[in-house]
Amino acid sequence: MAILEIVTYPDKFLKQPTKPVENIDGALQEIIDNMGETMYQAPGIGLAAIQVGIDQSMLIYDISPQGEDRYLNVLVNPRIIENEGEVLSENEGCLSVPEYRADVKRFASILVEAYDRHEKPLRFEAHDFLSIVLQHEIDHLNGKLFIDRISPLKRQLYTRRIRKQIKRGE
Ligand code: ZN
DSSP: OOOOOOOOTTOGGGGSOOBOOOOOOHHHHHHHHHHHHHHHHTTOSEEEGGGGTOOBSEEEEOOOOTTSOOOOEEEEEEEEEEEEOOEEEEEEEETTEEEEEEEEEEOSEEEEEEEOTTSOEEEEEEEHHHHHHHHHHHHHHTTOOGGGGSOHHHHHHHHHHHHHHHHTTO
């Protein structure tokens, strides 16, 4: 297994919509395992393939509390079928958006369809924190970052700060 490099904002690669996965094959299994290792090491609770330079519709997540048994969930070609309610995701962050957190409005509940890594069709409801995590990751698959969901002014301030840091070579 290998730790993969995480693509960060403002890299334009993160803006492109991903392609549907057509084959859940050995190559994909290897990508999933490497993504898992990368996410746990970061540490993070969710990671979309696009964040490690792979423009395919696939994401992983694990929101089990620290210290408990870990379980790597995989969603291939996930889609949000229905949504309901509203919740404020406080201090949302992202491995691809360094040194920044913001409050984001999210749906409180969603109904998701996807395949797991063994090509089994999944259909399930997600509420509250899991719902937020999945909306964040599925956004990635559509070329969207959480900072695309905050006010233009806040986004501009962050963009300016990060561009200055890049210029200074930090
Ligand atoms: Zn993210």
